[in-house]
Amino acid sequence: MIEGALWRRWVFYNIPLALFVFVLLFPFYWMIITSFRPDGELYRPWNAVNYMPFWTNHPTLEHFRYLFEETDFGRWMVNTMFIAATSTLISLFCGVLAGYALARLNFPWAGSLGTLIFITYLVPQTLLFIPLAEIIRDFRLGDSPWSLILTYPTFLIPFCTWLMMGYFKAIPKELEECARIDGASRWKAMLYIVIPVAVPGILSSGIIAFTLSWNEFIYALVFLSSPQEKTVAVGVTSELIRGDVFFWGSLMAGALLGSVPVAIVYSFFVEHYVSGLTGSVKG
């Protein structure tokens, strides 16, 4: 908290905070308001008398109707959900096991292996999609959800592994040692003690992995071509922008609905999520 005179509180705290909140939330507001405004208002020139960009007196669900009736939006949502959930589960499973092994098992090169895994995460997707496209073609996976379910882990597993490794390292080793003296094998100690204690960490990496795959764009754009196979991010932008015509209302409606699942996931786990990111394990 800022100490001292009132003006200092305003200049160094309240005003910057308000600006920050405004910058952060304005795009969402813009997205919401646009999706409810009728086309007549959306395409009204800026110098018209009744030009009113930030509000509408005639809210409409027309864009949502268009989205669901004229496009495969419902299908895209199901696709995205399936792809994001499956690839997140695969990545979490591998990431938790790998993170545990790197954090706890003593084997040669464990340290360098950890760094190496992190480096693979740093290879930009915009480069990686070229060789991956070839692999997808060779395995005849193109235009199917499996092309994404199997390629998303290429960046999600390193990410989860790295995050879980840090989390496992923060859990006191004695917990596990105690379990092993208490009669648990290493496997059981991991299952009954380490993993339950690591749940906040697992949830955090799960949420981030889910969000990353939900929002992923480039692989989805390259590997999927038929409209009914697309994900929300690709479907909305490719089907609602035709040439130089932007269907702004439906675009924003798609973006709004597309962000709902992620918002739900976040708010549902927010308690665990925060404690996971701050890594609080107390004995």
Add this chain to the structure above:
Amino acid sequence: MAEVTLRKLNKRFDGFHAVKDVDLDIRDREFVVLVGPSGCGKTTTLRMIAGLEAVSDGEIRIDDSVVNEVPPMDRDIAMVFQNYALYPHMSVAANMAFGLKMRKFERSEIDQRIRRAAGILGIESLLDRKPRQLSGGQRQRVALGRAIVRDPKVFLFDEPLSNLDAKLRVQMRVELKKLHERLAVTSVYVTHDQVEAMTLGDRVVVMKDGVVQQVGEPLTLYNNPANRFVAGFIGSPAMNFADVTLRESNGRMAAEADGLRIELPPELAARARAHTGAKAILGIRPENIHVATAGDAPEHCFDAGIEVVEQLGSEILLDTRVGPALFVASIEPTLQVRPHDKLRLALRPERLHLFDAQSEQAI
């Protein structure tokens, strides 16, 4: 009911020899304390007994079977950790039940054992709480309870009291002692606190740099330390040391330094005679120094300059300069002294210790 035997036990980490040739016979129902400064190998030794560290060389036997390769779960031991290592996601009862569940005990048997252990430790009302809702002392009890319910062959304690505040530590120390008397299970206890070692141990093992310095009952260590390290480590305030030369005149042995000449009592003199002319270290405990009176023989008195006076209420600790050495003396709390005073002190000759200047072994 178990004996633990260590034979030529060694532990090497990458390029670091942590435990060197430790030999130890722990008898059935005995409470043995491993004590030493940090990094002396005491915890590593304990962890090898637990099976948490692989043995580099040597042998660990529990009863008659060699357990070097036996995993921790099959050694039938229980361990209490410094940070308690309570499972944070489980209630107190579940913490205590875990070891029994892993060993596939009947539900009724588990309940009965938990109730018994909780009764012994006075934690019946805490059984449904989570560890984070407990105070330090309560966590400590739960950690003990988790060890007790298992009814193991051997208890291992790794500095279990060091996270408690001073008052609670004394209280838990007493409880641990009572607990051991009641349960009579072979116990190995690691601490860096020599007071814990002295009060709890049936026998105390003093370690330094991975080597056992001396094994013995607390009073044996106190009265007959094997070397200078043990002499200085056991006892608080620590023993005073002075570098001296051993000389013989008129058939009597004396330890001499600048401004200090102490004649040795006959028994010690007999042992010291072989070292005549050699350098040695003279040791005397603070409580064996007192203000000289007419009854003290002059050959056991010396002059001291007072540097610091520490009034503790029950005694006064005087930091004094005696020739080149600094001596701490524990004296009557009624004495009126101030820094820079000169004082004539005397020591109890039968309590003198002599150590070889090179090997530091007791003479």
